[in-house]
Every structure is written in C-alpha cells, then in structure tokens.
Amino acid sequence: MILQGTNLSFSYGAMSVLAGVNIRIERGITAIIGPNAAGKSTLLKCLCGLLRPHGQVTLGGRDLRGLSRKDVARDVSYLPQNVSTQAVLTVFEALLLGRLPTLEWHVSDADIKAVEGVLHDVGLTDLAGRGINQLSGGQLQLVSIAQALAREPAVLLLDEPTSNLDLRHQFEICMLMTSLRAARDLSVAIAVHDLNAAARFADTVYVLHQGRIHGFGPPASVLTREMMAEVYGIDASVTHDASGRPMITPVGLKADS
Amino acid sequence: MIARTPHVAAAVAASGSQYRRMGRRRLMVLAAAAAALLAALVIDVMTGPATLSVGQVLAAVFMPEYVEPANRTILWTFRMPTALMAAAVGAALAVAGVQMQTILNNPLASPYTLGVSAAASFGAALVMIVPVALPLAVTVPASAFVFAMLSCMAIFAVARLRGAGTETVVLGGVALLFLFNSGVALMQYLASENQLQAIVFWIFGSLQGATWEKLAVVSCVLAASMVLLAMSSWRLTALRLGESHARSLGVDVQRLRLQTLALVSVLTAAAVCFAGAIGFIGLVAPHLARRMVGEDQRYLLPLSALLGAVLLTSASAVCKAVLPGAVLPVGIVTAVLGVPFFAAMILTSRKSYW
Numbered sequence: 001m002i003l004q005g006t007n008l009s010f011s012y013g014a015m016s017v018l019a020g021v022n023i024r025i026e027r028g029i030t031a032i033i034g035p036n037a038a039g040k041s042t043l044l045k046c047l048c049g050l051l052r053p054h055g056q057v058t059l060g061g062r063d064l065r066g067l068s069r070k071d072v073a074r075d076v077s078y079l080p081q082n083v084s085t086q087a088v089l090t091v092f093e094a095l096l097l098g099r100l101p102t103l104e105w106h107v108s109d110a111d112i113k114a115v116e117g118v119l120h121d122v123g124l125t126d127l128a129g130r131g132i133n134q135l136s137g138g139q140l141q142l143v144s145i146a147q148a149l150a151r152e153p154a155v156l157l158l159d160e161p162t163s164n165l166d167l168r169h170q171f172e173i174c175m176l177m178t179s180l181r182a183a184r185d186l187s188v189a190i191a192v193h194d195l196n197a198a199a200r201f202a203d204t205v206y207v208l209h210q211g212r213i214h215g216f217g218p219p220a221s222v223l224t225r226e227m228m229a230e231v232y233g234i235d236a237s238v239t240h241d242a243s244g245r246p247m248i249t250p251v252g253l254k255a256d257s
Numbered sequence: 258m259i260a261r262t263p264h265v266a267a268a269v270a271a272s273g274s275q276y277r278r279m280g281r282r283r284l285m286v287l288a289a290a291a292a293a294l295l296a297a298l299v300i301d302v303m304t305g306p307a308t309l310s311v312g313q314v315l316a317a318v319f320m321p322e323y324v325e326p327a328n329r330t331i332l333w334t335f336r337m338p339t340a341l342m343a344a345a346v347g348a349a350l351a352v353a354g355v356q357m358q359t360i361l362n363n364p365l366a367s368p369y370t371l372g373v374s375a376a377a378s379f380g381a382a383l384v385m386i387v388p389v390a391l392p393l394a395v396t397v398p399a400s401a402f403v404f405a406m407l408s409c410m411a412i413f414a415v416a417r418l419r420g421a422g423t424e425t426v427v428l429g430g431v432a433l434l435f436l437f438n439s440g441v442a443l444m445q446y447l448a449s450e451n452q453l454q455a456i457v458f459w460i461f462g463s464l465q466g467a468t469w470e471k472l473a474v475v476s477c478v479l480a481a482s483m484v485l486l487a488m489s490s491w492r493l494t495a496l497r498l499g500e501s502h503a504r505s506l507g508v509d510v511q512r513l514r515l516q517t518l519a520l521v522s523v524l525t526a527a528a529v530c531f532a533g534a535i536g537f538i539g540l541v542a543p544h545l546a547r548r549m550v551g552e553d554q555r556y557l558l559p560l561s562a563l564l565g566a567v568l569l570t571s572a573s574a575v576c577k578a579v580l581p582g583a584v585l586p587v588g589i590v591t592a593v594l595g596v597p598f599f600a601a602m603i604l605t606s607r608k609s610y611w
Contacts, residue, residue: 048505050501050504050505069504069507069508069509070507072507073505073506073507074507077505078505079505080499080501080502080505086362086497087497087498087552088497088547088548088551088552089494089497089498089551089552089553090276090279090551092272092273092275092276093276093551093552093553094498096276097491097494097495097498097506098506100491100492100495100506100507100508101506101507103491105490105555107276107280112273112276112277113273115272115273115276116272116273119272125271125272128271128272128275128276129272129275129279
C-alpha cells in the first residue's frame with residue numbers, strides 16, 4: 001500500500017516546521033534522515049493523520065481526511081518516540097492492544113495467534129508474561145515495535161525505533177524490517193539518526209532539512225559528502241562497500257558552520 | 258510469516274495459553290471479590306444496636322413472612338437499604354476513581370482529591386444554613402448534586418481548553434478542592450450550633466439516611482455508567498500506554514476523555530449527594546484492584562467496583578460496632594482504616610504500580 005504526502009506544510013503556531021514536502025512511502029524501507037528539529041517526527045505524524053497538515057495525504061489513493069481514525073489505524077501503524085512504562089500490563093497484553101482497531105470484548109483466537117507470531121518474530125516469547133514496567137529501555141523499545149507489528153499493518157511508520165538499543169538489537173531490528181518487508185509486503189518509513197544504518201537497510205532515503213526535502217533517492221545518490229556538509233555542517237569521508245552502499249565517517253565540523 | 262518448526266510452534270503457543278490462564282485467574286479474583294461482598298453485606302446487616310444472627314438475616318431476606326415483625330422492619334426498612342447503599346456508593350466512588358486516574362493519567366485522581374466531594378459538601382452546607390422553603394431531606398441531596406456537577410463541569414471546562422494537559426486538569430481539581438473547603442469553613446463559621454453539627458456530620462459522610470428510593474437512584478446511575486464504560490474498555494486500557502500511543506492506535510483521545518469525565522461526573526454526584534464526602538474509597542479501591550488484575554479494564558472496572566463496595570460495606574459495619582449504641586460517621590472509619598492500609602500497600606510493593 002502506498003502512503004503519499006503532497007505539498008505538506010505544517011506549523012506549530014507561528015513556527016513553520018514543514019514547508020511544501022512531497023514524499024512517497026511505498027513497499028520497502030524508506031529512511032527519513034535529517035538533523036534534530038528538521039521535522040522528521042512531525043512529518044510522520046502528518047502522514048498517519050495525528051496532525052492535520054496543509055496539503056494532501058493519500059493512503060492507497062484515498063484522501064486521509066475522508067477516513068476515520070480507526071480506518072487509518074487499521075492500515076497504518078505509527079510508533080511514537082516515547083512509550084509510557086507506567087501501565088500495569090504484561091508484554092502479551094501490550095501487543096494485544098496493538099490490535100485495538102479489531103479487538104472485541106472476548107479476545108479471539110486469531111488475535112492470540114497473531115500476537116504469538118509477532119512475539120516469536122521479534123524474539124520476545126520469553127518475556128510474554130513480564131510486566132512492561134519491569135523492562136529495560138531496549139526491551140521496551142522492542143515491545144513497542146512488536147506492538148506496531150501486531151496490527152499486521154500495510155504501512156509502518158517508526159520514529160527513531162533504534163534509539164535506545166544496543167548495537168546487536170539495532171541490527172536485529174533492521175534485519176527484522178528487511179525480512180518483514182519481504183514476507184508481509186510492508187511499506188516502512190523510519191525516521192533515523194544513524195546514517196550508516198539508513199545506507200545499509202533503506203531502499204530510498206529522504207533528507208529533511210529545515211522543513212524541506214533536501215533530496216531523495218537510493219542511498220548511494222543521497223548520502224554524499226556535499227549533503228553532509230550542507231545539511232549537517234560536517235566534513236565527512238564517504239566510501240562505498242562492494243555492493244555500492246555508502247559508508248559515512250565524520251571527519252570534523254565544517255569550517256564555516 | 259516466517260516458517261517455524263513444530264517444536265518452535267509449541268513454544269510460541271505457550272504465551273497465548275499463558276494469557277488465557279491469566280484471564281481465568283482474573284475471573285477467579287472477581288468471583289472471590291463478589292463472595293467477599295456478599296459476606297460483608299451480611300455482616301453489615303447483622304451489625305447494629307440489636308445484633309442479629311446470620312440465620313435471622315437470611316430468613317428475613319428469603320422468607321420475610323416467617324420472621325417476627327420487629328426484626329423484619331429493622332432489616333427491610335433500615336439495615337438492608339443502608340448496607341446496599343454502602344455497596345452502591347462504594348462501587349460508584351471506586352469506578353469514578355479508577356476512571357479519573359485513567360483519563361487524567363494521575364495516581365492521585367479521585368472524586369475526593371479533585372474537589373468533587375468538597376463541592377458537594379459545600380452545596381449541602383449551603384442549604385443547611387440558608388433557609389429554603391423545601392424540607393432538608395430534599396434540598397441537601399439536590400444542592401449537593403448540583404454543586405458536585407458544577408465542580409465536574411469546571412474540571413470538564415479546563416479539560417476542554419486547548420492545550421490543557423492532564424496536569425492542568427488535576428491542578429484545577431486541587432484548586433477547586435481548596436476553594437470549596439474554604440467555602441465549607443465559611444458556612445461552618447456562620448452556622449448555629451445545631452446547623453454546625455449537621456454540617457460536620459454530613460461532611461464526614463453518612464449512610465444512615467438511606468432509603469430504597471435513594472438506593473434505586475444510585476444503583477441505576479451506577480449500572481448505566483458501568484455498561485457505558487465497559488463499552489470503552491479496550492480504548493481506556495490503551496490510554497494507559499500514553500496519549501500519543503493511544504492516538505496512534507486509533508483512539509480519539511480527547512473525545513474519550515470528555516465522554517468518560519461526563520459519565521464519572523454524574524456517577525460521583527449521585528454517590529456523594531446521598532452519602533456525603535466519603536474519602537479514600539475512590540483512591541484506594543482502584544489501586545488495590547490494579548494490583549490484583551492489572552490494567553485490562555474488562556477486569557479492572559468490575560473489580561474496582563466490587564472492592565469499593567466491599568470496603569465501604571465493611572467500614573459501615575465497623576462504624577456501627579465501635580461504639581455501642583452510636584454510629585460513627587463512615588467517612589472517619591474509611592480514612593482511619595484506609596490510610597495505614599494504603600501506606601502498607603505502597604511501601605510493601607516491590608514493583609512500581611504507577
């Protein structure tokens with residue numbers, strides 16, 4: 001399913017955050033990169049209908065404004081940056097809540113099976129009965145991702161999903177996304193700070209800078225020395241591995257920034 | 258989905274059956290609480306100036322024609338409506354408390370701490386000292402109800418303000434608590450000695466004026482609210498994951514908050530206008546229930562109601578038994594017994610419950 005934003009603009013009061021953004025999330029992994037306050041989170045919230053921007057957002061060709069929140073939630077799973085840990089819920093229950101748009105009073109076997117499947121795919125089966133208020137930050141992050149997946153969405157929007165994770169878990173999440181994309185025909189958009197992860201796992205990279213799209217395309221064409229200088233104000237060396245994926249190593253701050 | 262070997266599939270299915278088992282265990286907890294409520298009701302009905310036996314109580318309930326008229330009158334006119342009123346009011350306060358805590362995302366929220374009970378007290382005190390043509394039996398609950406609703410509407414209005422977070426709403430409620438408490442103090446200052454006594458008695462909460470009619474009102478409001486709240490069970494549970502999370506799950510958070518607050522307002526007003534400002538039940542019962550069955554509203558809502566009912570019915574029995582021949586105000590008993598119990602619950606809890 002394709003999620004498309006056309007000419008999106010959004011401001012919080014007088015502060016303009018997005019200005020004329022065009023973006024197309026299609027099957028595969030789309031990474032949205034950019035410095036802090038570039039508007040990445042706002043863009044994701046606009047795309048899933050949590051914020052109402054100027055411009056148009058379409059989901060599978062239908063205008064988002066014509067769809068109910070529940071309809072959107074059924075197809076689009078959005079994972080916010082921060083997750084509350086206060087609730088007295090087990091991991092299993094938290095995942096079940098991910099299926100909220102379809103939950104009935106009596107939890108169906110289909111719901112149970114779906115949760116079991118996701119728990120296994122994400123490697124959380126052992127923690128199923130644990131309270132989410134007893135988890136480490138990284139485990140909680142995994143649970144949130146699993147919860148977003150439990151809905152079996154067509155489009156998955158993740159806001160910095162790997163920010164609390166150690167290297168191994170970061171890698172696992174990225175591998176998981178890659179395998180899910182293949183198995184579930186999923187369109188994934190990830191707002192991410194780790195440029196090398198974006199280079200390695202994304203099919204398309206969008207660079208957001210001061211509320212505008214600075215550039216987009218395959219990683220190799222977007223993640224360049226020039227972009228690093230213009231957007232991040234950093235001198236970087238960019239090398240390419242055997243498959244042509246770029247590798248970015250920051251060298252120093254750009255002299256005039 | 259990724260293919261699995263049978264061995265892995267079995268391990269995976271364990272988490273689902275574990276969840277089903279947990280559901281059955283929670284139903285057992287609900288059943289146990291219901292049994293405890295029945296026991297508390299019987300004990301409350303037995304207790305009083307003339308102590309009755311379990312047999313006499315059961316006989317009066319199920320075969321009233323075989324019971325001597327004096328006992329029948331004691332039971333059917335006084336003790337049973339009082340005991341059932343204790344259960345209904347306790348349940349109403351607990352349900353109001355658990356939903357205030359849920360929608361305001363604050364462990365301290367309850368009808369008492371948000372000033373609704375104080376507003377009702379002010380309403381009651383006002384008509385006790387300002388002469389009105391109607392009998393006090395009518396004006397006191399009516400005025401208490403009106404003021405309780407007014408305070409809820411003020412909280413409601415704050416909640417509707419653009420950009421008002423849950424903290425703002427809680428602070429608004431606390432401000433109301435102080436406002437109405439000073440209003441009550443003013444009424445007490447202006448009151449005659451008899452009026453002062455009536456006001457003080459009302460503020461501490463009392464179930465002694467219960468009748469079948471009042472009971473019917475509270476029960477109907479309670480039943481209707483519980484049905485309506487139960488219809489939002491999953492959404493209310495999801496709200497505990499945080500507002501943005503709930504919104505991303507498709508919940509219209511603002512609407513759910515306002516709907517729930519409206520329901521809780523009527524429920525609280527109905528409970529406090531007849532029973533006075535009974536504190537603590539609305540705070541302690543939800544925490545106890547959450548500890549026993551977790552956040553899932555399909556269990557949390559009925560268990561809070563049952564525990565609230567058990568607590569207030571037991572307190573009602575205690576306040577009749579402490580001083581022979583006298584009935585302590587039930588609000589004093591709930592606070593005296595509730596505070597140490599609550600402190601113990603917080604201090605002994607290893608996991609964080611909020």
